[in-house]
Amino acid sequence: MSGMDSALKPRLKRRSTFEYVSWVVCILVGVGVLSSVATNPNFKWDVVAKYFTHESILRGLMLTIFLTVASMALGTLLGLGLAIMRASTIKPIAALAGVYITIFRGTPVLVQLIFWFNISALYPNLSIGIPFTDIGTAIDTNALMGPITAALIGLTLNEAAYMAEIIRGGFSAVGKGQLEAADSLGMSGAMKMRKVIIPQAMPSIIPATGNQVIGMFKETSLVSVLGVAELLQSAQLIYARTYETIPLLIVASLWYLVMTLLLSYPQSKLEQKYSHTSARVPRKARKVTLTAPEGIAR
């Protein structure tokens, strides 16, 4: 043995042969794929570059973003309503929400989208008025239900069912003791919901909602079947003309990837923020001051 002091020798991690082999395989596969992508002329990277910022692609992207934001916002609101109904002690109300959630989560969103687009086959006219009287007006359903409207309704109603379950999960994470404390102070149901349940359910609802936003962003591509010129449909419209199918699908995919990556950064921050229980303390609380605000006698 050398003269080195045993107590000071570093302790090395064990590396298995498998680890070395996995490195080699990974690098070989990576190089193979990359060189193929770079050298195969059928990828037509020049076409990808040309269309990446093409006007109609960007317009499609905007519509995709609009559909994501609008259906998430409306879906969350409706989902909150459903979650509150689901938590109701009045049985028919809770059951109604339950049936809604079951139907909308139990059928494919693609089917739902096509269904709303074709709703006029079921109800050719929509009328607003007082039942059993002649007062009111009727509107042609087809005129009302354009592709974008159908897309928005379909995505919103579907998302509401998922958000309802997420919000309900958040509600049930609020301890029974919290509800009892609110009850014993004489809080009304609505007050309890607003001041006690919802604020405390947020830490579990927010990160899950972030995931839904990312999911929704990709889900909007389904509305291309309704002929809505969102990102995918915009790409499809171009390659239907130019037959440059793969390059345009790559254009769309790159945009989806870029947007998802952009969204996943705030998402991981949100998850970190709400992952441990100490995060239940709002951020401003971490700057603790021991002085009472002005005007309060001590």
Add this chain to the structure above:
Amino acid sequence: MNADGTIFARKIRKSFGPKTVLKDVDLEIASGEICCIIGPSGSGKSTLLRCINGLETVDSGILKVNGDDFGYYETDTAYHALPPKKLAQQRTRVGMVFQQFNLFPNMTARDNVMAGPVLVKRADKRQSAKQAQELLTSVGLGAFGDRYPAELSGGQQQRVAIARSLAMDPEIILFDEPTSALDPEKVGEVLGVMKELAKKGMTMVVVTHEMGFAREVADSLIFMDEGNVVERGDAREVLTNPKEPRTQAFLEQVL
């Protein structure tokens, strides 16, 4: 006669499924009385307490709090549940302090104390903040108003919880094993606050395992076992000369 601060119960019954937790319990607590309820776990003492502010409903029997039928109104044939607003109103007159404190973690200590007056009684915010500060000071936490529950020790949280109950200005305050979840060295600070409170003439019902507190502060003592009130009487009398063999056996174990 003014019945504020009184609790009256006759033949209270309460079952959870097949298990009868309260078997024809009678109770009579005068205004300003400090009553301790002791007994082994599962004896129904917490359930009895929770019935008094409506966290549980009784299956049958008479329950009058502050002189009124609690949570129900009586007709010739039945008791009918009160509308939520009326029940909430009754509850504001009965404070509750929980074993697990149950402070709202999303609110500062001061906001916790202000929650009842501001959110329920629609009291003036400035006035309530001032009252909250006074209450926090009275429980020794005048400098902690801006802290969140997660930044307070168990003993401090429980003292805030007491202040929160007091902010509603209740005639009766109920304590459900207020020191059982605390580190042993924090028990004293909470009992200290409760002793101060006892001097102020408020009706207090305390479910506890702290025999020292019962001996020192309580007027009356109730020993419960298996859903029955086994023995009741003057606190010091029961603790030193228990008449019932079951009480004797229990006290021998805990003292």
